[in-house]
Structure formats: C-alpha cells, structure tokens
Amino acid sequence: MTHVIGSDAEALDVAGKLSQHIAEEAADRDTARRPPRAELDLISGSGLLGITVPARYGGAGAGAATVAEVFRLLAMGDPNLAQIPQSHFVYVNVLKQQGDAAQREFFFGEVLTGKRFGNAQSEAGTRHVQDYRTRLRADGAGDYVLTGEKHYSTGALFADWIPVLALADDGLPYVAYVPGGAPGVEIVDDWAGMGQRLTASGTVRLTDVRVPAGHVVPHHLTFTGPQLHGAYAQLLHAAIDVGIAGAALRDAADFVRTRSRPWFESGYGTATEDPLLIQRFGELTVRLRAAETLLAEAGRAVDAARADLTEDSAAAASIAVAVAKAHADGTAIELADAVFEVSGTRSSLEALNLHRHWRNARTHTLHDPVRWKIQHIGRYTLNGTHPPRHGVI
Template identity: 45%
Template sequence: MSAIPQPPVSIQPAANDPVPGLPLSDTPAHVIRDDAEAIAVAHALAARLIVGASERDRLRRWPVEEIDAYSQSGLWAINVPKAFGGAEVSYATLAEVIAIISAADPSLGQITQNHLGFVAAVRTVSDAAQQKLFFADFLRGVRWGNAFSESGSKRAADFETRFTDAGDHVVVTGKKFYSTGALLAHYVPIVANDEQGRTWYVVAERNAPGLAVIDDWSAFGQRTTLSGTVIIDRVKVPKTHLIPAYKGYDAPSADGAIFQIIQAAVDVGIARGTIAETVDFIRTKTRPWIDSQRDHAWEDPYSIQAVGDLQIRLHASEALLERAGRAIDRAVAAPDADSVAAAQIATAEAKVLSTEIAILATNKLFELAGTRSTLGQYNLDRHWRNARTHTLHDPVRWKYAIVGNYFLNGVKPPFHAWS
C-alpha cells in the first residue's frame, strides 16, 4: 500500500466553532470475508497509519485521510453477521485487529470502539428491518460516532438528554461530551431517554439541522480521537433510526463486554507500540551505563531483564484478551446469565492486565531508553500520555473487586455498558 497523503492542517476550523461532517465515499468499502483476512488487512493498514502518527499527536492534526482509509478497509464492519453479508469474525479476532491498529495509532483504534459496539447492539436489539438497513450501511463504509456521555450528570449512566414523539419522527435535545469519533462520523448515535425514562440510541445524521459538534477536546493524551462536545437542539430523527438500547440490558447479552474488550485491546496496542519503540531506541540511540562495562546499551543485563519482564507481561495480557474474546463468542452464540457473566469476568481480567502493561511499558520506556528519550524531537511522551488517558475510561480498581466477588462469593458482575 502507498503512503497516505497528509492533509493540510488548515482543514480544521477555529476552536469552539461547530465542525461540518464529511461526506460518505462514493466508493463502497471493501468487504472482509473471514478472520484471516481481517488480521491481514489490519497489519497492512497499521503499516500505513503509523506513518505520521507522532506528528498527528504533536500537532493534534485530524486523521482525515487515515480514518477514510480505515473505514474503507472494511474493518469497521467485521462483526456484521454472516446472514447479512458480513464476516462475523470472532471477538478474539476483533480485539486483535484493534490491538494491531492501536499499536500504530491508539487514537484511531479508540475511534472505532463505539462504532463496533453499536454494530453488536444492532444485532442484539434491532428488529429485522432495522438490522437490514444498518448492516448494509456498515458494510458500505458508513461510520458512526457517538454522543453518549454527559459531563455534568451525577453518574455516568444518568442521562438528561430527552426526545419526544412527533409522529413519524422524534425530536431530541441535549448536550454531550467525550463524543469519540463524532467529528468525522457520518451518523451520530445519541443516547437519550424517552418520556417513559427508557434509554434509546437516536441515530442522527452528522449534518442534521440542530446537531453541532465542537472540537474542544483538550486532554493531554489520545489527542486525535475526534471527540468533544455535541450540542443537540431539537434534532429531528426518523423512527427508523431509533434503536431500543434498553432492550440490550433487559435480558443477558454480551454487549457490555464487547464495549469493554475493545477498550482493553486499545491498551494492549499501546503497550505493544511502546515496547517496540523502547527496543528500537535502546538499540539505536541509548548509550550503555558506565558501570555496565558494555559497549552497547542492548547488552546491559538489567535492560535485558526489564525487556524480558515487559514481554512476558504483554504476552499474558494478549492471552487474556484472546480468552475474553472466546468467552464473548460463546455468550453471543448462547446468551444466558452464566455465559454473559463468564464473558464479563474474562473481559474484566483482560482489562486489568492491559491497563497494567500499558502503564508499566510507557513508564519503563524512559527508564530504559535514558535521558535522551525525553527530548521533544522524539515525542515519546505521547505513549505515556495515551496510556494514562485511555486507561481512565473506567476504574480498573473495580475490576479486581468484580472478579474477586465472582470467584469468592459467586456474585455475578453488574450488568451495564461498562461491564
């Protein structure tokens, strides 16, 4: 594949100005047929995405060409069911795809998290007509962002965004933040409650009148996840695009675990990319410590030991990630209280180790690479900033308690989108 052309920085509007969405490509996306092809496409795409990843972080330049290449590759539709023309890959494969992409650019890996979760939700809660509509859209390259979280509510699951029935459509009003992927999406699923207090995904066109996406994401890490504020001012959405999200949690489903395993996969990818860059820096730039009596930094016995420790922990995290994917596969095939709980627990375990190796690897990079690695020209701090930011998505300290309570007391995990 050829290198992706770099778009000019000037495409980005001034801060706090609403941002118009991009049109859907005239060319349908590639359709991936099986797990092996998904992995191969991910590796080929990652080799392109890693080019310029550091500069995108440094300048906070939107990955416009990159995200088009990503969605056109077919990887945004790999969990579309076979009955609708998709590959329906194993969730172990899906997690590996996200890890591969995230090792190259974790912001791009994170952008797909909600989209792929919504693909799973459509399978779980939509009727046949809605599934046919949306799965066809996903296969041709339509990107969904999200308007889920609200920064001013008391708890993450408290939603003040509401919609009202207006005949053949609904009218939704509210304000969202942490809206990953919304800037360059084609549709924005808005989490909103109806007049009965039930939660729905209200899927609005990105350029619908009254829908404004503002580029005000200012976190020090994951800087190009295309997040920010979404203002929803009496946006009209046809009822065909109203997904009953609440049904996904009325009965056991793997939807929460699917959202979570993608988060864990991003962190595994961050760790992989960081360890690879650590090894490269030690072998090409780091000087040996004076007391080592070695000619090269890579001969330092303590560095050798540390890299070995990182790799062992990374491989353990990868193994738990794959194990969690297989557990999710079983829960998707035969959802019940036991299979879903097993998937949640396996995913929680993967989330713990992926968080720990991401943070450890990004700290060890500087210890092993030495003072030179802190120079601004290398921008290696982006790895730590990305790991520290992304691993805050849900508190991993709670995962230990969930796992312990399950094995000690037989208590199943809480059932929601974060578990």
C-alpha cells in the same frame, strides 16, 4: 470504493498492514494535533468497519476475538485511530441485538459502504455517568425530537451517523441514529486531553433534532436478560490498552538498539549487551505477553457466551474481560513509563514524542475505574456473584 472483507483471517491481515502504515506518522500527527481524516478514510475503505456485519447481510460476521485483535493491531499503529471506531463497533452491535429487520438491512448496508458511526453517549455535570438528561420526545406524528448535550463524543466529528443515547417519554434509554449533518446537530471539536489527542472526543449539541421512528432502537431491552453489551465494549477498550503497551515496548527496544549508549559500569560496548537492560526487557515482555494472552482469552469467552448465552456464560465472559482490562490498564502505563527508564535522558526529547505512549495510556485508562472491576472479579471468585448488567463490565 469500499472493500468488503470476507473472513476473519482477511480482517487480521488488513489490520496488520494498516497498523504498519498508520504507525509511520503517528508521532508527527500527535505533535501537530492533525486530525486523522485521511487515515480514517483508509480504514473505512479497507472494509474493517464492516467485519462484524452478519454474513446474511453481506459481512464477514467476525467474532469478538478477531475484533479484539484488530483493535490491538490498530492501537499499536496509533491508539487514536483505534479508539475512534470503538463506538462504531459497539453501536453496530446494538443494531445486531435490538434492531428490527428493516433497521439492520439499512444500517448494515451503510456500514458495508464504509459509513462510520460515532457516538453521543456521555454527559457532563450529571450525578454519575449513567445519569442522562438528553431527551427523545415523541412528536405526536409517530417520530421523535431529540434535545440535549453530550461530551466525550469520540468519533462524532468524523462520523456519517451519530448514535445518541437518550431517555424517551417512558424514562427508558433508547439509541437514536442521527446523520452527522442533520439540522440541529452541532459538533464542537473542543477535546483538549493530554493524551488520545486526535480522537476528537468533544461536545455534541442537539437542538430539536428530528428523528424518524425507524432510526430509534430500544436499547433498554439489552439489559433485561443475559447480555454481552458491556463485555464487548470493554473488550475493545482493553485491546487498545494492550496495543499501546506493545507499541511502547517496540519503540523502547528500537531506541535502545539504535540510539542508546551502554552505561559505563556495565563493561560492554553496546547497550543491548547490558545484562540489567536485558533483564528489564525480559520482565516487560512477560507483562506484555500476559496482557495479550488475557485479551485473547477474553475474546474467546465472549464468543463462547454468544454461542450459548445464559446468565452463567454472560457472567463468565464479563469477568474474563474485566480481568483482561484490569491487567491491561496497569501494563500499558508501566510499559509506557519504562520507555524512558530503559532508554535514558535522550528519550525524553520533545522532538521524539515518545511520551505520547504514556499520555495515551494514562488518558485512555481513565475511561472507567479498574478498582470496580477488581471488586466484581473478587465477588465472582469468592461468592459466585454475577457482575451487574450495565455497559461497563
């Protein structure tokens, strides 16, 4: 039976304990490419997937800052198990913003029983990432038929519901919530990335999938006024990067304490006494603490904007998240690489699988380019220009 979490504090406590548990076999799961179904079931049963359901529907109504910290903790345990539910939280948020009363009642009830949302959003072979060819056609009887093919469908393989982004007959984007086992839905586990190997970010094929009107949400309305959709989604991605960085520093320190020999020129008996290593760990800690602080600040900015949503507050929140994400990307890659710098040759042994931190960081940070975030940050700082209304800032 799925537990229902009642507060932000409880959510953080549960996430911290789960992080420690899923960290225990993270390296072995990655080596074996073992799908983390059992671990996902633990997350579902813990109640974490329902923490953002509003209190009036029976959830904790957790804020963005809390959710970001939950994701950071989970990513420290295993970033695969943090990335898989990222879309879950994003599409619960879509229902909060654009779902009608009946849709919220039904789907929030599903979430509180531990049901998981995946995603079918990105497409390959189109002009750019927001060029969608998947179509949601009216069937003439009040419902819809969905046809298309999606790629990078993180979490779909493990999902009870797959939110599908598609263009309707009016040319505007909608989200159709489709059962994972619906007729016409084919989920192909063909993700073969070097990192984030266990997210099952493969292909979803949709062939004449029937969708009742009550399972379709007008996502295009999200972007007609001040919105936090992109900031919220990006906040969770930033949290995953910060979690990867924290795990890398944790494992590097453990390796140096327990396995490293001192460099002979240091004159010390243990590696932990080497002043050059001490210096480097200090530098890496500063980088990590800065990333954690920027993440927390961004979460608070999103919460503040949600409490008083205006064009200015939405822009400030998006920029705060962009700053956190831009810093987190580089920090995750630097710290994952530094594992080997501070630990020496033995840390490169395949059996240890310490390179998973770098592979995970490098793969996850490819999600969207930081260079465009820097552009929007610069325009905002210099000219007061608000960032655009789309889902990746």
